[in-house]
Amino acid sequence: MRPLPRGCGRRAEEAGGAGVVACRGVGAREAFQGQGHGAFVAGRAGHRQALAVEVLRAGRVASLFGDVSEVGQDQGRAGVDSEATVEVQPGQQEFLRGVQVTAVAGADGEARLGELARALEPSDVRGLRTPDVARAWTVSVPCALPCTVVPVTATPRSRKPKGPSGQARPTPPRPAPPRGVTMTASREIRLAARPAGEPTASDFELATTEVPERLGEGQVLVRNTWMSVDPYMRGRMDDAPSYIPPFQLGAPLEGGAVGEVVASEAADVPVGATVTHFLGWREYAVLDAAAVTVVDTSIAPAAAYLGPLGATGLAAYAALTRIAPVREGDVVFVSAAAGAVGSVAGQIARELGASRVIGSAGGPAKTKKLLDIFGYDAAIDYRRGGLPEQLAQAAPDGVDVYLDPVGGDHLEAAIGAIRPGGRIALVGAISTYNATDPAPGPNNLFQAAKQEATLRGMLVTGHLDLFPEWTGRAAPLLADGRLRTEQTVVDGLDRAPEAFLGVLRGANTGKMLVRPGADA
Structure with a gap:
């Protein structure tokens, strides 16, 4: 690794294949220009600002680096711009799809940014998006190669920039791709605003972007045919610490998807293969081959790999085998029993030897399906009250096992009914996801202590090692009809927010899926 220039320090560990160097003070620009490709950022001296740099690899964020703050503290001359740089280390350029700098917006709600010049290829140029802070930055990329300079207008997160007439500014034209490079138009759903309480359609925006058909080594281009919308995504809409990073304002959302490989530079993932991956909420995705999983559509339909053979089916299996294991003769209670997890969980409990399986759902239509389709012995309509x-x-x-995706009153009722040595798997709390104030906990928690019951949380990502075991058991059950499932399908990427809001309101039976390429 080369020594750092004077005034520079390493701002982040090696991450996503890109090392990062930040420089401040007089001469930082010259020091940086001698270091190689990267993004150069100049800010007003003496002001504390935050600078986040995302290195995009294969179309997804590989690294999110920390603040470059107190810019200009060691400048020494008032009123002179101090400088900060971020460098992509040599040898990594071929793996990067570009460098995106999240700059700052002016106090009047508009950001007047300078120029974005490309360090790799013109097709790698990305737009600039800005959070609301106090000052504007000038952004440029020093180039060792011939550069294309593209004017850009940044968008503050709270609203679109306005012109003198009050009308929204048009989006600047996209640069033409280099000669010989074909671009594929792709629609995507982006986060337009962070909701307070229940999300609305205005928190999302539909945008059209372009993805290159010329891929790097080991990459694939996937046309998404199915995508998943799930309750946990509500938490990612908030800018708050959690087990998974929040969605970024102005950036496309993410989530499980199934698609067809339409171009490939990876020998193990041929064109025509059906794959699962995590870049949903868009029509096309460029990914590293390591980020996709080839699935066998001869044993189950492609959509099943987002439902019973996907993370929701795995969550039910892991909950009832590892977190709150079902034993022969147990009485099992499942809330949200007509949902993606619950509709499978009741049938798993039966396979594991439960003597009685009870489900809770909202409304007579769903409770009827619990009894007629999903194998429950008893069905509770929580909308009737008196849970x-x-x-x-x-x-x-009483009950021996409770699988809880709901929280709130369902958890309280289950604790009240728990038998000695009972087990409760906490897999979600959808009843609280839109709460604007902290939700109260169960008022009978000591009942669990008296019964020596276990309450254990679960993240499905901690149990991915069970996937082969689960799919090995579930695929034959699905094929011969012993595992019965349903799905609620919404057609059209533009209706994906509608589908997501429907999940939060309980509009789905079974798994909620979106077909991005289908017209509504």
Whole structure:
């Protein structure tokens, strides 16, 4: 590794194949220009600002680096711009799709940025998006190769920039791709605003972008045919610490998807293969081959790999085998029993030897399906009220296992009914996801202590090692009809936000899926 120039320090560890160097003070520009390709950022001296740099690899964020703050503290001359740089280390350029700098917006709600010049290829140029802070930055990329300079207008996260007439500014034209490079138009859903409470359609925006058909070594271009919308995504809309990073304002959302490989530079992932990956909410995605999984559509339909053979099916299996294991003769209670996890969980509990399986769902249509399709012995309609009383009627001697995707009153009712040595798997809390104030906990928690019951949380990502075991058991059950499932399908990428909002309101039976390329 080369020594750092004077005034520079390493701002982040090696991540995603790109090392990062940040420089401040007089001479930083000259020091950086001698170091290679990268992004150069100049800010007003003496002001504390945050600078986030995302290195995009194969179309997805590989690294998010920390603040470059107190820019200009060691400048020494008031009113002179100090300088900060971020460098992509030599030898990594061929793996990067570009460098995106999240700059700052002016106090009047508009950001007047300078220029974005490309360090790799013109097709790698990305737009600039800005959070609301106090000052504007000038952004440029010093080039060892011939550069194309592209004027850009940044968009503050709270609203579109306005012109003198109050009308929204048009999006600047995209640069033409280099000669011989074909671009594919792709629509995507981006996060337009962070919701307070229940999300609305205005928190999302549909945008059209372009993805290159010329791929790097080991990359694939996937046309998404199915995508998943799931309750956990609500948490990613908030800018708050969690087990998974939040969605970024102005950037496309992410989530599970199944698609067809339409171009490939990876020997193990040929054109025509069906793959699963995590770049949903868009029509096309460029990914590293390591980020996709080839699935066998001869044993199950492609959509099943987002439902019973995907993360939701795995969540039900892991919950009832590892977190709150079902034993022969157990009484099992499942909330959200007509949803993606619950509709599979009741049938798994039966396969594992449960003597009685009770489900809760909203409305008579869903409770009927619990009994007629999903194999439940008793069904509770929580919309009727009196949840503890309904549960006591369905399980007069109590319950041994409770699978909880809901939280709130369902968790309280289950604790009230738990038997000695009972097990509760906490897999979600959809009843609280839109809360603007902290949700109260169960008022009978000590009942769990008296019964020596176990309450254990679960993230499905901690149990991915069970995938082969689960799919090996589930695929034959699905094929011969012993595992019965349903899905709720919404056609058209533009309706994906509608589908997501529907999941939060309980509009789905089974797995909620979107067909991005289908017209509504």
